[in-house]
Amino acid sequence: MNCAERLVALFGSQAEVARRLRLDRAVVSNWVKSGYIPARWAMEVEALSSGQIATRDVLNEANSRKPIRLKSRPHGESLFGSLLLGNDTMNDFSPAKRIRSFHPPQRTLMGPGPTEIHPRVLTTMSQPAIGYLDPVFLEMMEELKALLRYVYQTKSALTFPLSGPGSVGMEYCFVNLVAPGDKVVVCRNGVFGGRMIENVERMGGVPVVVEANWGDPVDPDKLEDALRKNRDARVVAFIHAETSTGVQSDAKALVEIAHRYDALTIVDAVTSLAGTPVLVDEWGIDAIYSASQKCLSCTPGLSPVSFSDRVVDYVKSRKDKIHSWFMDMNLLLGYWGATTRTYHHTAPTNALFALHEALLLIQEEGLDNCWARHRRHHVALKAGLEAMGLKFLVKEPFQLPQMNAVVCPEGVNEEEVRKTLLAEFNIEIGAGLGPLKGKIWRFGIMGYSCRPDNVMLCLAALGSVLSDMGLPVHVGDAEAAAHDAYASMHTRAAQAKAKSKAAAAKAAA
Numbered sequence: 001m002n003c004a005e006r007l008v009a010l011f012g013s014q015a016e017v018a019r020r021l022r023l024d025r026a027v028v029s030n031w032v033k034s035g036y037i038p039a040r041w042a043m044e045v046e047a048l049s050s051g052q053i054a055t056r057d058v059l060n061e062a063n064s065r066k067p068i069r070l071k072s073r074p075h076g077e078s079l080f081g082s083l084l085l086g087n088d089t090m091n092d093f094s095p096a097k098r099i100r101s102f103h104p105p106q107r108t109l110m111g112p113g114p115t116e117i118h119p120r121v122l123t124t125m126s127q128p129a130i131g132y133l134d135p136v137f138l139e140m141m142e143e144l145k146a147l148l149r150y151v152y153q154t155k156s157a158l159t160f161p162l163s164g165p166g167s168v169g170m171e172y173c174f175v176n177l178v179a180p181g182d183k184v185v186v187c188r189n190g191v192f193g194g195r196m197i198e199n200v201e202r203m204g205g206v207p208v209v210v211e212a213n214w215g216d217p218v219d220p221d222k223l224e225d226a227l228r229k230n231r232d233a234r235v236v237a238f239i240h241a242e243t244s245t246g247v248q249s250d251a252k253a254l255v256e257i258a259h260r261y262d263a264l265t266i267v268d269a270v271t272s273l274a275g276t277p278v279l280v281d282e283w284g285i286d287a288i289y290s291a292s293q294k295c296l297s298c299t300p301g302l303s304p305v306s307f308s309d310r311v312v313d314y315v316k317s318r319k320d321k322i323h324s325w326f327m328d329m330n331l332l333l334g335y336w337g338a339t340t341r342t343y344h345h346t347a348p349t350n351a352l353f354a355l356h357e358a359l360l361l362i363q364e365e366g367l368d369n370c371w372a373r374h375r376r377h378h379v380a381l382k383a384g385l386e387a388m389g390l391k392f393l394v395k396e397p398f399q400l401p402q403m404n405a406v407v408c409p410e411g412v413n414e415e416e417v418r419k420t421l422l423a424e425f426n427i428e429i430g431a432g433l434g435p436l437k438g439k440i441w442r443f444g445i446m447g448y449s450c451r452p453d454n455v456m457l458c459l460a461a462l463g464s465v466l467s468d469m470g471l472p473v474h475v476g477d478a479e480a481a482a483h484d485a486y487a488s489m490h491t492r493a494a495q496a497k498a499k500s501k502a503a504a505a506k507a508a509a
């Protein structure tokens, strides 16, 4: 049986295959008739058949039926010259098509991250490569750590970026702080709290879960109750800004409760850092991690972390070996520590240049101004979304400015709206996760993506798509509401400025 026949046999009919691949039935019928599936469908077929029909089988079959011809080469000449025998243009491992340099489209990124990246950051990233032990690089690292201490509002010397995405930051905290048998209270109010529980279990710890409804913040009373019942709990972990719902929990209150019961705290600040206040020293956070691609607006793949002295003391006192070589805090400190510089792993140098520049941009703007910008554009975006009749998932006091989750109206195809925004307006917004899949849209205004032009474009595009779909949305209403919101915020700011100027003049007189 060829791959086309195998695929049909697997799903019972050509119609079912067509439905699952979102194709016209005539296309599938043509595959069966011609006896092969075109190479460009190879990966989809492997995914659809859960690996039962391998990409390679589809490619080889397609190539034997319809060999790839390269315009730049004379007919019959092998892609690999004399390395290959015969006139086969492909071996088992070569790509199925001619690959050219990659040029991504210019998108407006208004999802849950990554964000758009400031041109200064992109330029910095393309600077010449240097070694990770080069004295110039080491100097840059020290500045980078100082800038991170600024955004985290901490004096802790143990503040540095890990080579890896936010998930690495999360795992790093758990692998160092949770020994087998340790009891850990995890607060779950969305997808990422669930991942924390997974981490505890994988470290051999015992999770005690404090649940909250998705869209609600973590309830401090419930945490206190759990700690009262589990006085041997060593660690409390929670998500400050739950990206899957757009809710913010009261980190200060939760850390205070944890400390009252002598537990260390692990705080996820992946979406909160630089978007809303994260005051590590003032709140007494023990271990915190974030990610470079959210409100820091850098390229994905770095996870800034910060640890208190309590954490270092605990890790040093652990009798067992940390269950990960790469993430063992004791070993990594040899590289990131200010006095020692021993090889640990090859640091992603150019990505770190970029993070340095992204943090510098925040410092130039001022952290207070950066938080205020996220709030200002959230207020305008919210006014626009509500003017279209959309409802927020999260109650007003707990809404995150940088992550706005709204409920998809009854009868509207959630996915089609996102796809149309991307195809027709080049705008990416986020979908719901887990139980909220298909039910909400998530509008991120993080970092460099948090700009008035993005807010207005997004509202205009969404209004047009929803009205085309037959929703009673009057095109232009959302933009007008956002304009009004901006105007009244500007008026209030001007009045406040005039008032403080007058007060200063009076005091000086």
Ligand SMILES: Cc1ncc(COP(=O)(O)O)c(C=O)c1O
Pocket: 112, 113, 165, 166, 167, 168, 170, 192, 239, 241, 242, 243, 244, 268, 270, 271, 291, 300, 301
């Ligand atoms: C709250 C939260 N924690 C952790 C992560 C994981 O970060 P990353 O995707 O960079 O691994 C995310 C990613 O969106 C997140 O939103």
